[in-house]
Amino acid sequence: MILVYTHKITPRVRYIFKHIFTRILLIPVGFTSKVEEFVAHNGPKISYTKTPLGNEFFIKSNDLLFEQGVNDLEINIQNWEEVPCFFAAGGKSVIPFDIFAASFYLITRYEEYLPHVKDIHGRYTADQSLAFKNNFLEKPVVDIWTYKLLAIFKEKFPDYECKSRKYQYISTIDIDNAYAYKHKSLVRTLGGFFNDFFKFRLLNVWNRFAVVTRIKKDPYDTFKEILRIKKQYDVRTVFFCTVGNYNTFDTNVSASKTKYRLQIKELVDYARVGLHPSYFTMQNPLILKKEKQRLEGITNMPVLRSRQHYLRFNLPESYQQLIDLEIEEDYSMGYASNVGFRASTCIPFYFYDLDFEIQTPLKVFPFALMDTTLNDYLKVTPKQSLGKIRDLRNEVKAVNGVFITLFHNETLSDYLRWKGWKRLYESMIKIATN
Structure with missing residues (x-):
């Protein structure tokens, strides 16, 4: 166990230290605000405060983890061995910035609580983010910082041994339109x-x-092909099904149709299935509740996973609604317009609610890329997409993270705007699982 000394143990301190040490590095961590207890501890230890107690492993703290609420912070980007960072520490700090405050700022999506301009779908846009403005959106900097910190920590405590995470891949499929015509x-x-x-x-x-x-055959009915690839490459696959009422933005077949219900039941037999809440659920939690109950009526099992349609969500309201409905996992953390890491991490994390200053039970699974981003926003070809996929996979693999991709069943149709994209899915699976 690593013992952390800090002048004040706050929920923010507990949250981010446990995420970095326990969830990313698999190292147990304890806390103390008593100097004598810290000095008496014989194992590895870190002090996180304004000034060092002595010659210990010291990281100078920013005020962020000792505040409450949200403030408009001044952020100046610097480089730590070519990796962007902020909240400069200086002095006797073993690293030149407060890694814990900076990680907390990015993972909690602190900037999304601040005033911002939404797009036509009511979403926070990538180009307003710190990561986009400073060219590190396609790097999981929180995880990169963490492993750099671990390397320095091992120099100080060479006899300390810890477990290692393993790289994982999850393929997620959104079913916006189960069938084109049927x-x-x-x-x-x-x-x-x-x-x-x-x-x-x-x-x-x-x-x-x-x-x-x-x-x-209906061109969008590609489920057997997706399940074949899942079985062949032993890929963890999650399907997100829309079961909302028809409107301008939700054009799937009705959830009352027997064939669609049977298709969902078949998917449950071979893969995980979650809810794809319809467009207007962001403003109406009653519709969200109704759709969750509707999907549970089809699958005869509790719905534990969710991804917002159009990636429409507001923090913290949308996540608070999911928590109220006992959803355990959300897969919406990403941008429609850009590939990369919206929360600057590729490792799942628990949502920290800045309104209530608590860690919630909702686990957020950030995805790295989406098919419509490549085709509709970036306007790249399937061949060019492979290079982008490989680059992102390499970033995730370098930090033993979880590489999550978002595709749609219609992408494999080779039909209309998806002409030539069918082979990309299996090629991506080969790259991701290699």
Whole structure:
């Protein structure tokens, strides 16, 4: 165990020290504010305060972990051996910045509590973030800092041995549209026919007719292929299913359709299944509760995982709603417009609620990239995407993190805007699991 001395043991101090030492480095940690107890401790120890007690392993503390609430902080970026960092420490501190305060700022998404401009979907945008502005969005700097700290710590305590994390990969699949044409209502089917016809999208007219009359398979029905790849490469896979009512932003088939319900039941047999809350649940927790109950009625098991549709969430309200519904894991932590690490980490962490100053039971699983980001926002080809995927995988592997990707079932369709993307999914799995 590592003993930490600090002048005041706050919930923030406990949270971030336990995350860095216990969750990332797998090292147990204890706390004391008594100097005599710290001096008497024979094992490895760290002092985290304003001035060192003696010649111990000392990191000078910033005020952030001893405050409450949210303040507009002045942040100046510097470099620690070519890695960006902030909250300079100086003096006798063994590293030139307060790694714990900086990590807390990034992981809690402190900046998202501050006033900011939202996009058309009510989201916090990547270009407002500290990571984007300072070119470290595609690096899990919290994890990089942590392993650099460990190397210095081992120099001070060479006999101390600790366990090592193992790199993991999780493939997540969002089901926004389970089927392109099948199992839609008569009104939607006829409306689609006429809409394509009058816009001279004759290939769409033929494909819709061929699918509805069972001449062809529905292009978005790629679930057997995804499950084949899951089995072949032994990949942990999580499906997020939309079961909300139809509206402009939620265009999936109705959750009352028997075929869709059977498809969800089949997915439960082979993989994990979570809720993909519909667009308007961000403002309406009653709709969220109803959709959770609806999915539980289909799977006959509690829903423990969630990812917001359109990645629409507000901190801390959206996460507070999930906690109220006893959701245990959220997979929404990422940006639609950019790949990278929104919380500057690739290791799952517990959500810390800055409103109530507590660590919550909700575990956040940050993803590194999304298919629509590559195709729609960055406008890169499948071949160019492989390079980006490989770079991000390497960043995660270097810190023994969890590489999480977000794809959709329709990406494997090779249909319309996803022409040429089918092979990318399996290629990505090979890279991620190699």
